[in-house]
Amino acid sequence: MARINENFLKLQAGYLFPEIGRRVSQFVSAHPEADVIRLGIGDVTEPLPQAIVEAMHSAVDDMSVRETFKGYGPEQGYDFLRNAIAENDYQARGVPVTADEIFVSDGSKCDSGNILDIFSSDNKVAVTDPVYPVYVDTNVMAGNTGPADKSGRFEGLVYLPVTAENDFIPSLPDEPVDLIYLCYPNNPTGTVATKETLAGWVDYARKNDAIILFDAAYEAYITNPEIPHSIFEIDGARDVAMEFRSFSKNAGFTGVRCGFTVIPNSLMGSTVGGARKPIRDLWNRRHSTKFNGASYVVQRGAAAAYSVEGKQQIADLVEFYLTNAQLLREGLQAVGINVYGGVNAPYVWLKTPGGQTSWEFFDSLLNRAHLVGTPGSGFGASGEGYFRLSAFNSRANVEDAVKRFQKVVS
Numbered sequence: 001m002a003r004i005n006e007n008f009l010k011l012q013a014g015y016l017f018p019e020i021g022r023r024v025s026q027f028v029s030a031h032p033e034a035d036v037i038r039l040g041i042g043d044v045t046e047p048l049p050q051a052i053v054e055a056m057h058s059a060v061d062d063m064s065v066r067e068t069f070k071g072y073g074p075e076q077g078y079d080f081l082r083n084a085i086a087e088n089d090y091q092a093r094g095v096p097v098t099a100d101e102i103f104v105s106d107g108s109k110c111d112s113g114n115i116l117d118i119f120s121s122d123n124k125v126a127v128t129d130p131v132y133p134v135y136v137d138t139n140v141m142a143g144n145t146g147p148a149d150k151s152g153r154f155e156g157l158v159y160l161p162v163t164a165e166n167d168f169i170p171s172l173p174d175e176p177v178d179l180i181y182l183c184y185p186n187n188p189t190g191t192v193a194t195k196e197t198l199a200g201w202v203d204y205a206r207k208n209d210a211i212i213l214f215d216a217a218y219e220a221y222i223t224n225p226e227i228p229h230s231i232f233e234i235d236g237a238r239d240v241a242m243e244f245r246s247f248s249k250n251a252g253f254t255g256v257r258c259g260f261t262v263i264p265n266s267l268m269g270s271t272v273g274g275a276r277k278p279i280r281d282l283w284n285r286r287h288s289t290k291f292n293g294a295s296y297v298v299q300r301g302a303a304a305a306y307s308v309e310g311k312q313q314i315a316d317l318v319e320f321y322l323t324n325a326q327l328l329r330e331g332l333q334a335v336g337i338n339v340y341g342g343v344n345a346p347y348v349w350l351k352t353p354g355g356q357t358s359w360e361f362f363d364s365l366l367n368r369a370h371l372v373g374t375p376g377s378g379f380g381a382s383g384e385g386y387f388r389l390s391a392f393n394s395r396a397n398v399e400d401a402v403k404r405f406q407k408v409v410s
Contacts, residue, residue, distance in 0.1 A: 005141070007145075008140075011140055017374075020374065034370045037397045039391075042347070044254050045392055076284065090232065104258065105258075124156075125156075125181070132379070153380070172201070173204070179211055185221055188349060198237075216229065223322070223343065324391035324392075328401070329342035353409050359377065365408060373388060374388040374390070
């Protein structure tokens with residue numbers, strides 16, 4: 001008898017975004033005339049930067065000639081991309097990350113879940129609440145939790161609430177934990193962490209021999225020069241943290257797929273007997289065994305993001321989405337909605353009006369304004385009563401969405 005992994009049965013009825021898709025599809029089927037604007041999932045809408053397109057076209061040409069054809073590449077990523085990442089994303093900011101600490105993949109979402117392969121199931125795991133659902137669900141799948149309670153919180157996880165009441169700054173755990181998920185700029189709240197906040201987490205991790213799993217997928221949206229782009233800008237972080245990054249939200253790679261994980265050589269984990277082992281080596285073993293590397297064509301495109309032209313085009317693209325976020329933020333504030341985020345991030349996090357639950361507001365917005373957002377409760381119990389809007393859409397759609405939103409709540 002083939003037995004299943006019963007940890008999957010602990011998961012909620014469906015992953016948040018497929019559930020949104022189901023409800024929207026049902027609505028569209030019943031109302032085919034409706035012009036639905038989707039500001040739900042964080043999927044980009046604008047074309048790839050031209051420098052990246054040209055680099056990928058050239059790479060395809062390489063694949064058509066025997067002398068320049070590429071088969072299997074290095075599982076860790078081609079040197080031309082890893083060196084560009086190290087030089088531009090880290091060394092240019094005074095952060096001593098080297099190419100051998102970088103692992104290119106098909107996306108940071110995959111890495112943030114797959115990383116659990118190299119950690120024991122008896123680690124105590126802390127997550128902010130609300131939280132990007134992948135962090136929680138992959139821990140459930142891996143058997144690191146018990147069942148969920150009525151609020152959706154899983155037994156065995158340490159939840160750190162982030163709400164308007166604490167200025168969206170999570171308190172340090174009041175008990176020792178082993179793995180800590182942090183995401184800044186934050187998904188879903190669109191808030192950021194100061195150097196002082198991150199320094200507190202690094203200090204906690206050092207004192208408790210914990211490891212921070214830092215998701216910096218939205219760092220390109222940081223406009224405040226005082227806000228760190230990387231956990232490694234904090235003294236001591238190289239000994240207690242790894243970092244996930246993506247080309248999806250800055251270079252428009254949601255449909256192309258490329259990201260990377262940085263694991264410093266000095267980051268260590270412990271065996272049950274207390275022996276210290278390099279986390280980088282464990283991940284390299286896992287990465288080489290289960291992944292054959294991102295495609296050559298995609299990696300050439302990613303490398304072009306660091307060209308002079310690529311940097312400018314990406315900056316323009318990021319500014320486009322940030323302007324969308326500004327329009328959403330200001331449009332909602334104009335009708336008395338409490339709004340957070342949307343300044344250093346492409347997400348606007350709002351308090352649902354009239355005391356509505358997150359899903360009640362979702363259904364109201366869809367039915368009355370033909371707008372789609374993301375219920376805050378889908379990100380965790382502390383997200384109840386909040387709602388996320390994504391700035392990833394055309395300017396015309398965003399402007400129209402603001403008008404529709406104002407009519408519904410005014």
